[in-house]
Amino acid sequence: MVRLSVLMPCLDAGHHLAPALDSVLGQLGRDDELVVQDARSADGSAELLDRLAAGDPRLRVVHERDEGQSDALNRALDRARGDFILWANADDLLLPGALDAVRAAVEPRTEVAVGGWQLVDGDGGLLRESPAERLDRGQLLLRGCYAFSGALAVDRQFLHSRGGFAADLHYVMDFDLMLRLADADQVVVPAPLAALREIVQDGEVAGIHLEGPFISKARCGAHDPETLLEPDTGTVEKLLRAGQGAIRMVTIAPELHGGVKAVRQLAESGVIAAIGHTDGVEEQLLPAIDAGASVATHLFNGMRPLHHREPGPVGALLDDERITIELICDLVHLHPTVVRLAAKHAGRNRTVLITDAMSATDAADGRYTLGRLEVDVHDGVATLADNGSLAGSTLTMDTAFRNLVGGAKLGILDAVHATSQRPAELLGIAGHTGMLCTGYVADIVVLDQNLRPSKVLRRGEWVAEVGTATLST
The missing domain is CATH 3.90.550.10 (Spore Coat Polysaccharide Biosynthesis Protein SpsA; Chain A)
Structure with missing residues (x-):
């Protein structure tokens, strides 16, 4: 030592x-x-x-x-x-x-x-x-x-x-x-994981998702390209060791040197290997899926687009039954029709909604920072100040829920599954959360007739109340 x-x-x-x-x-x-x-x-x-x-x-x-x-x-x-x-x-x-x-x-x-x-x-x-x-x-x-x-x-x-x-x-x-x-x-030295690790250990969040540094500079979006690395066994092991079991998911561009090997290393360590921020073609992605990759990090965004002669990451990930797809359902990152097409093709058992939210979430428009990069938020849309690229979102999960139903025209049960049950299954915590079952953790958001939060039950205690909606018994 x-x-x-x-x-x-x-x-x-x-x-x-x-x-x-x-x-x-x-x-x-x-x-x-x-x-x-x-x-x-x-x-x-x-x-x-x-x-x-x-x-x-x-x-x-x-x-x-x-x-x-x-x-x-x-x-x-x-x-x-x-x-x-x-x-x-x-x-x-x-x-x-x-x-x-x-x-x-x-x-x-x-x-x-x-x-x-x-x-x-x-x-x-x-x-x-x-x-x-x-x-x-x-x-x-x-x-x-x-x-x-x-x-x-x-x-x-x-x-x-x-x-x-x-x-x-x-x-x-x-x-x-x-x-x-x-x-x-x-x-x-990787940014200290201890603060997040403590939150995981306290049960406040289900785990840490490392969206980088093993991603493509060609598709890095709002990630600082100077901080990106090619994966190697030693670096992956150091990150996992620093996380002390709190790291649940790591996003990798499999076309990078060592990418497929890193996917296998993560999967064998019990960590979800996700494919994202990738410029790879289908032939480069399939070996990573065979090696254990099981999630598409915000499908469509931060990856080579779908083409009728080369399906790329979108086609390969959406069409593979082993892959659960993430969708940023703010209706800015993805058009409602695209959300509907992807969710219908993948089905309930392979679709989860995410927010990809940054620090400006639920805050006023203005100038923010994301690492070393400056971000402008206008009408709730976050973009890099220097080139206008989308820089995460200011989306909250209740809005994503409403957007899936009202914007993408899918059913409420689809939305419940994509925001609760399937994420819990994916993270391996469905035995105590994600559904309304006897003995499960009493974390519940009650929505009114307009699908807006009315009450919040956290660990069995009401912590917020808006409007008059009540739980039926």
């Missing part, structure tokens, strides 16, 4: 220090450490550090004057004993699962692990975020520093060999260090 040392310079950190320490200590393993270089704080920070260190041997504190942040980090680096070094300011918070993600990502040859970061305000509101991306000298010179404290883990010996934290640079330390690390053997 790789040992981690987190370095933290501190000087009068005030109320920021306690949550910063908690965010690190809560993730440290038994053999990891937090090394704090305190420049003789006079605001109570020193006393807090000593009190915590007395009860936790993983917290190592030194009180001595230094020449600034870089010097403090170099002093802490000289005391560090871990295999990999991370550093965090005394007002930084490590995202939940960050250290687990580092452990899962690093390999014996890894010199630098690069993660993402978020900038939040004093109330915890998200101001800006950046996904993990490799350090590149050209990009650094063009864009400036784009990886900061808490987002990097560096092999300790390698960091020493590159001169540590360059104590004479002070405020440009981060930029200088990024340039010196740009030619290292790097690994990009």
Whole structure:
């Protein structure tokens, strides 16, 4: 097991220090450490550090004057004993699962692990975020520093060999260090899955769907093409290990090198392998279906279109009885007639409705971000600001239900099956949810005569009520 040392310079950190320490200590393993270089704080920070260190041997504190942040980090680096070094300011918070993600990502040859970061305000509101991306000298010179404290883990010996934290640079330390690390053997750390994993474990959601990074750049839609990868056994295994059983579905473009092998690996691991964001032709998709792929990720969208001389993904997936098709039923991504044709051909046992919703759902029109990409929402339709491509949706499931009935002209039982029973069957949880049965979880949405939500029953308790609709008994 790789040992981690987190370095933290501190000087009068005030109320920021306690949550910063908690965010690190809560993730440290038994053999990891937090090394704090305190420049003789006079605001109570020193006393807090000593009190915590007395009860936790993983917290190592030194009180001595230094020449600034870089010097403090170099002093802490000289005391560090871990295999990999991370550093965090005394007002930084490590995202939940960050250290687990580092452990899962690093390999014996890894010199630098690069993660993402978020900038939040004093109330915890998200101001800006950046996904993990490799350090590149050209990009650094063009864009400036784009990886900061808490987002990097560096092999300790390698960091020493590159001169540590360059104590004479002070405020440009981060930029200088990024340039010196740009030619290292790097690994990009997947975004921490721990927060989502906890929600899955608490039963709030049924699982995590990784829609990428193993998708086609030619059909990536609103996904950042710079973050996409070809699948390989090691990377797939790291993702599954980081998910600790919470990952239920992974979307793959099977025409990518290693795509069919990755489909088989996922299926054998008990994870649903879905085909989507693919530019493949039928001959490239059929081996993936034979290898265990069982879902079409939002059929029609993000894939080569149907052609009368080459059916492509749409024809291959829609016509194969082993594939359950997903449909984004906002009547923007798909015309009502297309929804009806696909759902009728697939039938109830192979059709599920999805929302593909992004963060602007149930919010006002305006400018939003999706990873590093800017998204404009107008009249509820989300599109990329730079090229107008659809960028997910603002659809809610009750609207998808109404659209299937009122727009695509299918029956209410079809809609119930596509939004409840079949999704539960697909995810392997139909033994306790997805239907109105004795002993099942009492999660129920009551619709009025216009198919709009009237009441919501969550785990047997009414949590919302609109109108006068009641459950019949």
